[in-house]
Amino acid sequence: SYELTQPPSVSVSPGQTARITCSGDALPKQYAYWYQQKPGQAPVLVIYKDSERPSGIPERFSGSSSGTTVTLTISGVQAEDEADYYCQSADSSGTYRGVVFGGGTKLTVL
Amino acid sequence: EVQLVESGGGLVQPGGSLRLSCIASGFTFSSYWMSWVRQAPGKGLEWVANIKEDGSEKYYVDSVKGRFTISRDNAKNSLYLQMNSLRAEDTAVYYCARGVGNSGPFYYYYMDVWGKGTTVTVSS
Numbered sequence: 001s002y003e004l005t006q007p008p009s010v011s012v013s014p015g016q017t018a019r020i021t022c023s024g025d026a027l028p029k030q031y032a033y034w035y036q037q038k039p040g041q042a043p044v045l046v047i048y049k050d051s052e053r054p055s056g057i058p059e060r061f062s063g064s065s066s067g068t069t070v071t072l073t074i075s076g077v078q079a080e081d082e083a084d085y086y087c088q089s090a091d092s093s094g095t096y097r098g099v100v101f102g103g104g105t106k107l108t109v110l
Numbered sequence: 111e112v113q114l115v116e117s118g119g120g121l122v123q124p125g126g127s128l129r130l131s132c133i134a135s136g137f138t139f140s141s142y143w144m145s146w147v148r149q150a151p152g153k154g155l156e157w158v159a160n161i162k163e164d165g166s167e168k169y170y171v172d173s174v175k176g177r178f179t180i181s182r183d184n185a186k187n188s189l190y191l192q193m194n195s196l197r198a199e200d201t202a203v204y205y206c207a208r209g210v211g212n213s214g215p216f217y218y219y220y221m222d223v224w225g226k227g228t229t230v231t232v233s234s
Binding site: 001030031033035037041042043044045048049054084086088090092096097098099100101102103104 | 171213
């Protein structure tokens with residue numbers, strides 16, 4: 001298996017843009033996915049296949065990919081966006097089909 | 111409404127066993143991969159296991175191979191996780207999640223619907 005690396009924390013002021021990165025050697029060959037998790041709640045999918053947004057997710061959430069790094073961007077951050085964010089990718093080797101998560105990034109809205 | 115509801119968590123001694131269940135509603139259960147994902151107290155998400163729509167393929171994280179077994183009953187819209195030889199490090203909230211993807215050569219996989227989780231505590 002391989003690893004996905006995220007910064008432990010990111011801080012932004014309300015209305016600013018937050019960027020959370022995720023790095024991994026397999027990311028040029030695999031899609032990335034992003035989940036938001038608020039305290040005491042289950043994760044929620046906010047971005048799939050690098051840059052697609054599920055229905056019901058605000059337009060201020062966007063994703064991008066460049067080489068071995070993917071980025072979750074939250075434009076015009078709101079207080080309600082304060083949460084932990086996890087990137088995820090598929091992990092395959094031969095016939096093995098697994099899943100890997102990044103360590104998570106805590107977004108603080110100042 | 112699409113919903114996943116986990117049950118079966120609790121306190122168990124090291125070396126003991128526990129069986130988690132997840133009941134799905136609001137979608138065609140037999141058409142989706144399903145997953146278990148756990149989160150230890152204060153830690154990040156860790157994928158545990160996946161199972162294909164018809165149960166013919168199952169995959170596990172290395173740390174649970176040989177101890178945990180994922181299974182499903184499509185007639186009952188139910189997903190299970192049999193956990194044996196439990197260790198303190200298995201203590202976590204266990205989430206059931208609906209999977210989207212395939213296991214072919216262009217493998218991709220993600221989880222678009224999650225339950226609220228059930229708590230497993232392994233302690234003497």
